[in-house]
Structures are given as structure tokens and as C-alpha cells.
Amino acid sequence: MGLITRRAVVAMGGTLAAGLAPREPRAADLPDLAEVLVPVVPPKSPPPGVFVDTGGNEHSIASFLGHGMVINFWATWCQPCIAEMPSLAALSKALAPHDIAVLPLSSDRGGAKVVSDWFAAHDVTGLPVLLDPHGELMHAWGGQGIPTTHIVSRDGKERARMEGAADWSSEATVALIRRLVEG
Helix, strand or coil: CCCCCHHHHHHHHHHHHHHCCCCCCCHHHCCEHHHHCEEEEEEECCCCCEEECCCCCEEEHHHHCCCEEEEEEECCCCHHHHHHHHHHHHHHHHHHHHCEEEEEEECCCCCHHHHHHHHHHCCCCCCCCEECCCCHHHHHCCCCCCCEEEEECCCCCEEEEEECCCECCCHHHHHHHHHHHHC
16 A cells, blocks of 8 residues: 555645536525525514615615515625526516516625626626615615515515525415515
């Protein structure tokens, strides 16, 4: 039996490390929404606050009263956010005919251009570019980190929330969101 030299150990470590290279996160690797969504009981009103669009126009959650909302706090540098964003885009397309808006509020400080460029580079379509650049609205909701998502019913009450990423693209998820939004 031969001796294992330090050089051999270093070489093996390098080979192992190369095999463990990070890969792009995918929604398929995320938990199903039903496993991680937490009901808000009793439902409560969202906190006041504003977010901005690409033109710098301010909007409030209250201005969406009467519509269902899926509000997702995220950032382009957040790996779990990156993994779930394509499935949120699919959710947005599936919910649009039911008057339920998916509002991805980015905390990126580089502004709308950073988010628009990221959407284009990752072929994310069907989502508006919206910003919560200082995280003020997320913190008003009591968010501890990103991604964090809130489901708001047509009557303006938060019905469920979750911290962390999930796969939003299944038919079961669309049905669950629709039930929550109807209150």
C-alpha cells in the first residue's frame, strides 16, 4: 500500500470541489407552497407604506383594494429569490385573468434599471418592476428577510404569509391563492 502524499490530498480536494460547483437555483428544488404557507389568523390589514414603479411613481397597498395580491419582497442578489422568480412570473400569468396581481417588490438599491436588466437577462416576463429600495415596507410588515411573501384578499386583509422561497407555478398553488384571495 502506498502513502498518500499531501499533494494527492490537495489534488483530490480540488477534484471534489470542482464537482460541487454551485449551480443556478431552480424552482423545482423549492418546497411546495402548501408546505410552507402560514395562515394569518385573524386576517389583518397591511401596514401603511409605499413602493415605487419604474417612473418613480409611488403606490400603496391600499390602492389595490378590491383586487387580490401576492406581494413578494425580493432582490436580484438573493439566491432563493432568483430560484423562485420564474415561478412567480408563471403565477402572475395564471392569476391575471382572475384579477389577482403579483407584486414583486425589489429591495435592490440600484433602482429600476437593475431589476429591468435582471428580468431581461433571466427572461422573466409578465411581472412589473416595483421597488422597496430601503426595505421600509418589508420591515413595516415585520419581514425578517427575503424572500418574504404576503397573500392579501380582495377585502384588503392579509390572509397568509411565508418567509423563504417556494415553487409558485403549480395548478394547486394557483387554486390555493385564489381561495385565499376570495377570503
